[in-house]
Amino acid sequence: MSKRHSAKYKIDRRLGENIWGRPKSPVNRREYGPGQHGQRRKGKVSDFGLQLRAKQKLKGYYGDVTEKQFKRAYSEAARQKGDTSQNLIGLLERRLDALVYRAKFAPTIFAARQLVSHGHVFVNGVRCNIASRQVKPGDEVTLGKKAQEMALVAEAQALPERDLPDYISVDGTKVTFVRVPTLDEVPYPVKMEPNLVVEFYSR
Structure with a gap:
C-alpha cells in the first residue's frame, strides 16, 4: 500500500487551488505557492506544463493514487469504447x-x-x-x-x-x-480537465 509522507495541503498550494473544497485549505489564506520563491511572478506555462498540472490535480484529488495506478487507469480508459477522458473519470469514480x-x-x-x-x-x-x-x-x-x-x-x-x-x-x-457518471455529474470543487490528462499521456 502506498503511503503519503508529505503534507497533503502542499498539493493545494503548489497548484494554487483548493482541490478538495475544504475550509481549512491554506489556499483560502495564501493563493501563492509554497517556499521562499512562491510569491514570485509566474511565467507563461507551456502546453506540457498545463497538461502536467491537469494530471497532478486529478491524481492528487483521488488521494494516494500512485503514478503506476493512475497510468493504468488511463490505459484502461483508452482501451474502452467512447471518449477516453469521460472513461477515465468513470474509472476513477468507480x-x-x-x-x-x-x-x-x-x-x-x-x-x-x-x-x-x-x-x-x-x-x-x-x-x-x-x-x-x-x-x-x-x-x-x-x-x-x-x-x-x-x-x-x-x-x-x-x-x-x-x-x-x-x-x-x-x-x-x-x-x-x-x-457510472460523466464528467459534468461529478461534484468536483474545482474545474478538472481530463482531456489535458489524455493529451499528456498520448504524447
Whole structure:
C-alpha cells in the first residue's frame, strides 16, 4: 500500500487551488505557492506544463493514487469504447475509496482510503480492504458496525461542503452505486480537465 509522507495541503498550494473544497485549505489564506520563491511572478506555462498540472490535480484529488495506478487507469480508459477522458473519470469514480468518500462516510478521500484498508467497508456483504477495487452499477457498499459508531463518520455526514451526487443512492450506512457518471455529474470543487490528462499521456 502506498503511503503519503508529505503534507497533503502542499498539493493545494503548489497548484494554487483548493482541490478538495475544504475550509481549512491554506489556499483560502495564501493563493501563492509554497517556499521562499512562491510569491514570485509566474511565467507563461507551456502546453506540457498545463497538461502536467491537469494530471497532478486529478491524481492528487483521488488521494494516494500512485503514478503506476493512475497510468493504468488511463490505459484502461483508452482501451474502452467512447471518449477516453469521460472513461477515465468513470474509472476513477468507480474506485471503492472514492465511493466511500462520495457517500460522506469519511471527511476526506484519505480517511476514506483508511476506512477501506482497515476492513470497515463491505461490498455486497463481503468485507473488502482494497481501496482501488472497481465497483459496478448495482453494487451495495455498507459500513461495518464498529465504523458506524466512529466520530469520523459522524463528522463526515455533518459536513455542509459536499452534496451527494445523483449517481449514488445512500440509505443510512448503505450506499448503492447506481451508474457510472460523466464528467459534468461529478461534484468536483474545482474545474478538472481530463482531456489535458489524455493529451499528456498520448504524447
